[in-house]
Amino acid sequence: MQHTLEAVIFDWAGTTVDFGSFxxxxxxxxxxxxxxxxxxxxxxxxxxxxxxxxxxxxxxxxxxxxxxxxxxxxxxxxxxxxxxxxxxxxxxxxxxxxxxHSALIPGALDVVQSLRQQGFKIGSTTGYPRQVMERLMALASAQDYTPDCTVCADDLPAGARPGPWMALHCVQQLRIGAVSHCVKVDDTLPGMAEGLNAGMWTVGVALSGSPAGWTLAQYQAADEASRANMRNRVSAELLAAGAHYVIDTVADLPVVLQDIEQRLAQGQRP
Incomplete structure (x- = not known):
């Protein structure tokens, strides 16, 4: 498949690591x-x-x-x-x-590896300062997760979320041709604002992130009714903040990327 999308920019805690953002x-x-x-x-x-x-x-x-x-x-x-x-x-x-709290969220590594095989670049932004991220990046690398770039909350003089600066710094580092060819994936409302303000497609994560506040064990033990109730509550918040899509966890991202590719092919933009 010919891809128009060039990059996915992931958040860290609650999105790719640390289920529940604890x-x-x-x-x-x-x-x-x-x-x-x-x-x-x-x-x-x-x-x-x-x-x-x-x-x-x-x-x-x-x-x-x-x-x-x-x-x-x-x-x-x-x-x-x-x-x-x-x-x-x-x-x-x-x-x-x-x-x-550094364990990768189930499915995250498979998704990232698949994206790399398809030629996607992988960026990341975080509310953590660089001092914390140096430790977390080393722990993630030991699990085979190493984004092409990581921009931290204290890296840029302009500041962090909800502004677009960290996401746009990823665009520069990754040498992306158009911001509409990027997808921002995050579990928080400021993360949605970051992606939207940068002109990107935004994907909210409903069940592995901070708004849900579930541990991995609680998520795995929850019945479908409980999951649906939580999904509905958190999805409403993320959609109200402007998310183009909401998924349960990062493991569900591939089908969303396929839909975005189709929308881009039809001339749609974020």
Whole structure:
């Protein structure tokens, strides 16, 4: 088959590794507790998922419920000094523990290997800073997953998601001819915005990512009714954010790529 698509740009946690995206969310809970003795729930920690980690902490501080508890506990709003302290607490914890959540999501490696055989280039972007990604990339490489490029949240002066800059930096590194020939795959709303703002096709991941919050064991044990309920809830959020397609996990990507190829052949663009 003659391909018009040139590249797929994957997110990391919740999309290609770390089923349920537990590494970053749990560490946010731990960082708030360690830095300030402040209680944050796992669901609250998931709220801004997809942003760069500094921006994620800022967003948590602006959440009305969290901000009210912070004000009650400390008698002041969260400030930039607080954000910095939590971030500086977060990073070493994340580097230390990212290995516990580094397993590839089932089907991810098969999909990537198949894409490479078809001539696709593989890019990746992440809300993780480079310091964390150096560790995670080594662990992924040991599982035979090594994207052609990886752009981290702190790599670019323009910033990270929801802006287009990380995805567009992948376009430059991969030497892609047109952004409409790229597909962005992500489990978060900022990830959808990243792809859309870059002019790419966007594919949301419903069941392996942060919005669902399932472990792999929970996903495997869930009956079809439970999966359908979760799929419907998360898909509605991703589609409302502009996703062109929503799949359960990255293993379901090939059929979507075939459909995008047909749409491109008909002259459609993202």
């Amino acid at each position: 590494a970053p969310t749990q560490i946010f809970v731990d960082a708030f507790q360690t830095a300030y003795g402040f209680a944050l729930s796992l669901d609250e920690a998931r709220g801004p998922m997809g942003l760069g980690k500094w921006q994620h902490i800022e967003a948590l501080g602006r959440d009305p419920a969290i901000a009210a508890r912070w004000q009650a506990q400390f008698g002041r709003p969260m400030g930039q000094a607080d954000v910095r302290h939590i971030y500086e607490t977060f990073i070493p914890l994340q580097v230390e523990r990212v290995g516990a």
